[in-house]
Amino acid sequence: MDYLTDPLLLSRLQFALTTAFHITFPTLTIGLGVYLVFIEYLWLKTHDLVYFRQFRFWSGLFAVNFAVGVVSGIPLEFQFGANWGPFSATVGNFFGQILGFEGTMAFMLESAFLYIMLFGWKRVGPRMHFFATIMVAFAASLSAFWILVANSWMQTPSGGHVANGIFVVDDYLAAVFSPDLPLAFTHMYLACLSVSLFVIGAVSGVNILLGRHPAFFLRSFKFAAVAALVVTPLQAFVGDLNGQEIGRLQPAKVAAIESHWDTNKPGEGAAWNMLAWPDPANERNYFEISIPYALSLLITHSPTGIVPGLKDFPRQDRPPIVLPFYSFRLMVGVGGMMVAVMAWTLWWWRRGRLTPGRAAENKPLYLAWVLMAAGAYLAVVMGWVTREVGRQPWLVYGLIRTEGGHSANLSATEVGLSLAGFIAAYTLLGAAFLFFMGRLLRKGPNMDEMPPAGHLPGRTAG
Amino acid sequence: MDAFMTLADVWYWILAFLLWLYVFTDGFDLGIGILCLLEKSEARQSVMIETIEGVWHANQTWLVMLGGVLFGAFPLVYGTVLAALYLPAGFLLFALMARGIGIEYRAEVADKRFWTRTFGWGSVAVTVAHGILLGAILQGMAFDGLRYVGGVFDWFSPFTILVTATLLCLYPMFAAAWLVLKTEGGLQDAARLWGLRFGSGAVGCLVLLVGYIALDGRLGHLVGRPGASGLSPAFILLLVVAVLNAALYFRALGKGWERRPLMYCASMLFFVFLAFGTSLFPMIVPPGVTAAIAASPEPMLRIMLYVIGGFMPVVLFYNAYQYRVFRGKAVPEDEV
Numbered sequence: 001m002d003y004l005t006d007p008l009l010l011s012r013l014q015f016a017l018t019t020a021f022h023i024t025f026p027t028l029t030i031g032l033g034v035y036l037v038f039i040e041y042l043w044l045k046t047h048d049l050v051y052f053r054q055f056r057f058w059s060g061l062f063a064v065n066f067a068v069g070v071v072s073g074i075p076l077e078f079q080f081g082a083n084w085g086p087f088s089a090t091v092g093n094f095f096g097q098i099l100g101f102e103g104t105m106a107f108m109l110e111s112a113f114l115y116i117m118l119f120g121w122k123r124v125g126p127r128m129h130f131f132a133t134i135m136v137a138f139a140a141s142l143s144a145f146w147i148l149v150a151n152s153w154m155q156t157p158s159g160g161h162v163a164n165g166i167f168v169v170d171d172y173l174a175a176v177f178s179p180d181l182p183l184a185f186t187h188m189y190l191a192c193l194s195v196s197l198f199v200i201g202a203v204s205g206v207n208i209l210l211g212r213h214p215a216f217f218l219r220s221f222k223f224a225a226v227a228a229l230v231v232t233p234l235q236a237f238v239g240d241l242n243g244q245e246i247g248r249l250q251p252a253k254v255a256a257i258e259s260h261w262d263t264n265k266p267g268e269g270a271a272w273n274m275l276a277w278p279d280p281a282n283e284r285n286y287f288e289i290s291i292p293y294a295l296s297l298l299i300t301h302s303p304t305g306i307v308p309g310l311k312d313f314p315r316q317d318r319p320p321i322v323l324p325f326y327s328f329r330l331m332v333g334v335g336g337m338m339v340a341v342m343a344w345t346l347w348w349w350r351r352g353r354l355t356p357g358r359a360a361e362n363k364p365l366y367l368a369w370v371l372m373a374a375g376a377y378l379a380v381v382m383g384w385v386t387r388e389v390g391r392q393p394w395l396v397y398g399l400i401r402t403e404g405g406h407s408a409n410l411s412a413t414e415v416g417l418s419l420a421g422f423i424a425a426y427t428l429l430g431a432a433f434l435f436f437m438g439r440l441l442r443k444g445p446n447m448d449e450m451p452p453a454g455h456l457p458g459r460t461a462g
Numbered sequence: 463m464d465a466f467m468t469l470a471d472v473w474y475w476i477l478a479f480l481l482w483l484y485v486f487t488d489g490f491d492l493g494i495g496i497l498c499l500l501e502k503s504e505a506r507q508s509v510m511i512e513t514i515e516g517v518w519h520a521n522q523t524w525l526v527m528l529g530g531v532l533f534g535a536f537p538l539v540y541g542t543v544l545a546a547l548y549l550p551a552g553f554l555l556f557a558l559m560a561r562g563i564g565i566e567y568r569a570e571v572a573d574k575r576f577w578t579r580t581f582g583w584g585s586v587a588v589t590v591a592h593g594i595l596l597g598a599i600l601q602g603m604a605f606d607g608l609r610y611v612g613g614v615f616d617w618f619s620p621f622t623i624l625v626t627a628t629l630l631c632l633y634p635m636f637a638a639a640w641l642v643l644k645t646e647g648g649l650q651d652a653a654r655l656w657g658l659r660f661g662s663g664a665v666g667c668l669v670l671l672v673g674y675i676a677l678d679g680r681l682g683h684l685v686g687r688p689g690a691s692g693l694s695p696a697f698i699l700l701l702v703v704a705v706l707n708a709a710l711y712f713r714a715l716g717k718g719w720e721r722r723p724l725m726y727c728a729s730m731l732f733f734v735f736l737a738f739g740t741s742l743f744p745m746i747v748p749p750g751v752t753a754a755i756a757a758s759p760e761p762m763l764r765i766m767l768y769v770i771g772g773f774m775p776v777v778l779f780y781n782a783y784q785y786r787v788f789r790g791k792a793v794p795e796d797e798v
Contacts, residue, residue, distance in 0.1 A: 063566075064566075064570075067562065067567070070519070070522075070562065071558065074559075075555040075559075077533075078529060078555060080533065080541075081533065081543070082544040082545050082548050082551050085541035085544070085545035086541060087541070088537055088541030089537050089538045089541030089542065089608060090537075090541075092533050092536075092758065093534065094534075095533075096530065096532075096533025096537050096540060096758075097533075097534030097535075097762060099529075099534070100527070100531045100533060100535075100766065100770060101530070102530065103526045103529070103531075104527055104530065104531075104773050104777060105773055107526055107527075108520060108526075108527060108777050109777075109780070111519040111520040111522075111523045112519075112520040112523075112780050112781055112783075112784045114519065115515065115516040115520075115784070116516075119515065119516055119788075120788075123787050166759070168759060169761070169762060172765060407541075407545035407548075408609070409545055409610045410545060410548060414548050414549060414614065415548075418549075418552040429563060432563060432567055436567060436570050439570070440570075
């Protein structure tokens, strides 16, 4: 149990656990925010009460998620200073500034308008309410953008150099728009949409199955299905682009993800290890099931493209292999299943099976959606594990090693104490969250609820 | 501007302004939590919490902004102080979680006792953490260059206890003023009484605190007399103005005015900040770390000033708008 006495490892574990827990909540609020904008637009356009009630129901889910997202997210910002002091001191002038922008531009905006969106129906008119909803959705997305700016810069730090222990920015825009950013942000944003759509679809599907407000929930299910039909294949496409980009920007990461040891010779293709168990000590795999030429094809889109193997990198610069190898496969596997479930949904929809009367026949489909909702969360977390573990042993790729960024004054007792605290607190938080989500879902939409005066057609706003 | 004030100085005062905003606004939210522990009636607790429901979140967000600005403008402080104060900083995070989740989930349940207590004790814990962190930084931290050389428990001292006691009175004092503005009837009367009691406590603690500093020569940097006992004339003047504002607070409570007690809370806190802030300046972490030493490179500070400075009016504007939307007296069961 040596690793329990290593404050560095405990700090890493703490950041990984708190981030993994936190990320699941904004992931849903980002996508749900967009859905709410869409629903409120339809409500304003049609004044069909079902849209008002859709809005009220899903904004309730939004609120419960937002609450946990915030309380679990604040510790992340402060862990940079507390556990990663030298990192913060070195790069704070850029990295911290970006987090400052996130707080100032995005998080504050979301916090201020959220309560108008949730509790402001009586207090503001329809236009202002719609504006508040747009601001909430926009701010959530903007938050994701700034966080990805910060994280992508850690992956591909550009626009500056380290001198005298300080990161000096030479080209500000190059630092903000680091090479990894465009695809990483797109990939994550689509992941947020996927998670939200599968959650909307799964919640709707279960309700349809149980015969609770089937007409109401078929509407949200169909919306989620149509949107997911666009998003899931797009995500697969972006994921593929991302893979090529990482191959170019972080070759050691790709080699680790694929447990690929030897660079392929010119004219030969690199084989793709579908399954393998690495043996880092002897620089080989205990076993591998591989497809010839496939890795070259995946990473370079040419059957004989050169893919550098792990042996090309000094041992001390190689990331861990097992974790990224399997987390990546889980993520991709879920992504593939999502595309399959979408095809299935489309097929049954076209055969006219998506009607309230035929709910029972569609049971397998709806259950598949529930599975995919859970899978979507898993894929997000696994994607981040791949991304962050694959970045090791660097905290900032090629600039700051992970051990060099850790606060030297911390003892294993201190970090162990806070880690235990986080595990306990997040377990309670997660339990409370599940309890309240369960209650909200069991309660279902309030089908008698009417919008306050001023939000109905024919009357002017109050 | 650069001739008059360096960018690091500008950021020092922006930081002070954000801290003032945070302590004032989240102060009354936290005070509501503390007062909820004293209020026995569940109906009244609900009204008290409803007064802050629409705004507490944005108030707390000033802390997130503060963290980001500190990180970006003074990375050396961010990267050293939080690590050195690891345990109390961690405690603050857990306390914030308890407070936040208490208030959010209280709204969702029928039996509110558990979540009211979570919210209340969470608020007490946040206040204690504020007191310890603020006290620990103000009393001075042992750094050798950037390496923390003090002990793990240096934050436990008579001074930090006094700061904590002051905040434990100050926040309910703010909350009482907030409730006077936002409620009516019996609850408003109760709030006036709380205002008198906690206001007296806050002024008493503040005077004790200053007395302690004046007698203990090691804390002279806080009151304009580095390394010596006693108080500087400028500090005394600002402190008197602050106490005068407290007196006006009591008068406003007595006169039955609804808006002014809260205004006097803000101005009192402002002068307290000014008194300590001008004494400390340009020290950001006493005794050795100045704003200039800890600041980011000038070009970065400039970019940050344009961006965050440009956004600040917008942020303040929509925050004000939010208060306007949720203006007026809180009425029970106001759901939509």
